[in-house]
Amino acid sequence: QVELVESGGGLVQAGGSLRLSCAASGRMFSRCAVGWFRQAPGKDREFVAGISWSGGTTEYTDSVKGRFTISRDNAKSTVYLQMNSLKPEDTAVYYCAADTAGYHVAHLDDDYDYWGRGTQVTVSS
DSSP states (O other): OOOOEEEEEEEEETTTOEEEEEEEEEEEGGSSEEEEEOTTTTTEEEEEEEEEETTTOEEOOOTTTTTEEEEEGGGTEEEEEOOOOOOGGGOEEEEEEEEESSTTOSSSGGGOOOEEEEEEEEHHH
16 A cells, blocks of 8 residues: 655746655555656646656656656655746646556556645746
8 A cells, every 4th residue: 555645835926946756655666667657637648757666767758758757765665756947737626646567667657556645836927
């Protein structure tokens, strides 16, 4: 069992930065891949970034490449999403999710086994 809690969301102006954290409980977490997803009002949830259990593989959706960085600290059971150069279109609820098949990074939300409740990110223009 893995429990996930997101934090770090908020209101920021375009061009600003936020760092999201995903804190986990459960011994399995260090062997899980972790993904960040987001869902804007009226839109489907989409993959944003993911990291394998070791941190050796990271993947990003095209719209955030060069602006967002995912990282993890297994000693702290925490995954981070550093978001720079934020744009109004980044506004969404951001969720972290854990995939027990941790050796690769899945992009489909159906592949993830555990989910947090989300944190709101709002970027004003």
